[in-house]
Amino acid sequence: MWVEQLKKGDETAAYNLYQAYSSNMYNTLIRITGDSDLSQDLLQEAFIKAFNAIDSYRQKSSFGSWLKRIVVNTALEQIRRKKLDFTPIEEDVVQEIDEELSLNPKVIHEHIKKLPEGCRTVLSLFLFEDFSHKEIAEKLNISESTSKTQYQRAKSLLRIKLSKAYYER
Amino acid sequence: MKDELEKFVAENTGRFDIETPRESSWEAIRKGMTPPQEKPKRAFHFWKLAASILLLSTLTLSILLFRQMKNAEGLASLADISPEYVQLEKTYQQSIQEITNRIEYKKVDKTEYAWLFEELQVLEELNENFRKDIHKVRDKERLVRILVDHYEKKIKILKRLEHEIKRDEQKKESDDSRV
Numbered sequence: 129m130w131v132e133q134l135k136k137g138d139e140t141a142a143y144n145l146y147q148a149y150s151s152n153m154y155n156t157l158i159r160i161t162g163d164s165d166l167s168q169d170l171l172q173e174a175f176i177k178a179f180n181a182i183d184s185y186r187q188k189s190s191f192g193s194w195l196k197r198i199v200v201n202t203a204l205e206q207i208r209r210k211k212l213d214f215t216p217i218e219e220d221v222v223q224e225i226d227e228e229l230s231l232n233p234k235v236i237h238e239h240i241k242k243l244p245e246g247c248r249t250v251l252s253l254f255l256f257e258d259f260s261h262k263e264i265a266e267k268l269n270i271s272e273s274t275s276k277t278q279y280q281r282a283k284s285l286l287r288i289k290l291s292k293a294y295y296e297r
Numbered sequence: 298m299k300d301e302l303e304k305f306v307a308e309n310t311g312r313f314d315i316e317t318p319r320e321s322s323w324e325a326i327r328k329g330m331t332p333p334q335e336k337p338k339r340a341f342h343f344w345k346l347a348a349s350i351l352l353l354s355t356l357t358l359s360i361l362l363f364r365q366m367k368n369a370e371g372l373a374s375l376a377d378i379s380p381e382y383v384q385l386e387k388t389y390q391q392s393i394q395e396i397t398n399r400i401e402y403k404k405v406d407k408t409e410y411a412w413l414f415e416e417l418q419v420l421e422e423l424n425e426n427f428r429k430d431i432h433k434v435r436d437k438e439r440l441v442r443i444l445v446d447h448y449e450k451k452i453k454i455l456k457r458l459e460h461e462i463k464r465d466e467q468k469k470e471s472d473d474s475r476v
Contacts, residue, residue: 184406
């Protein structure tokens with residue numbers, strides 16, 4: 129309904145859509161970029177793109193999925209402009225940890241932000257945005273195996289941090 | 298198999314909206330929005346509209362015909378380089394045709410997949426420019442490589458488009474089934 133109203137130029141409908149989706153999109157951007165200020169700019173850019181192109185939204189997917197694709201692509205355009213650093217995986221990082229983890233969304237979110245950039249982007253796309261490694265490889269112009277190893281690296285680093293957080297409680 | 302962390306994220310996706318964007322964001326977005334084009338309140342006189350359409354159609358048709366004639370002189374294909382490539386070119390063109398038929402290319406919403414259509418457009422422009430200057434390239438093998446590369450890239454982008462469309466359809470189905 130808001131979408132139809134927005135197509136007619138209703139600014140209140142645009143505001144309602146912004147209120148409904150901005151938080152989710154903003155956190156998606158933070159997880160991909162690791163940078164709150166940059167995510168703020170990208171959020172504005174993505175919403176402007178989406179609202180100005182609302183006539184092209186044909187409701188083949190839900191509005192949220194359509195908007196999410198614009199948001200993720202906006203972030204990836206930004207990422208592609210600079211060369212991402214995919215640091216090779218260290219052996220001590222891949223070891224399996226059987227310790228308890230602090231599974232708290234806020235703690236996980238904070239530690240994702242602090243992950244090294246290349247592996248953080250891969251983890252966010254795979255774990256939160258349901259991208260396959262093949263899709264990540266194409267989007268980031270890396271090989272599928274790099275995507276897989278970077279995901280393992282990110283997950284291992286994150287597990288170490290979450291384990292520490294658990295025992296420091 | 299999903300581990301503890303993956304399971305937790307999958308089961309708690311809604312709880313990861315931790316940070317809130319600044320209040321000033323909305324104002325910046327509002328300013329960036331383009332107001333919808335206002336429709337004219339009164340229709341043109343019919344004869345004016347008809348005359349404009351006729352003029353525009355004639356002009357467009359003339360430009361298209363002129364371009365086609367101009368391109369036809371300079372454009373080349375693999376088959377022009379050597380008859381042995383006729384079959385190869387046919388195979389590539391067949392693959393392209395098959396994918397475009399499968400995805401009903403003409404009906405695909407270009408704005409939904411803008412980034413892929415942009416890539417296709419750049420590829421076509423490069424290819425068109427190259428084919429116009431084809432007589433300048435003397436190295437036959439290089440010519441073949443470039444043309445083959447063009448077909449392969451085009452097929453790759455079209456396959457990607459097909460994959461994205463399928464992915465969206467599946468997502469839509471899963472969204473609908475959740476509702």
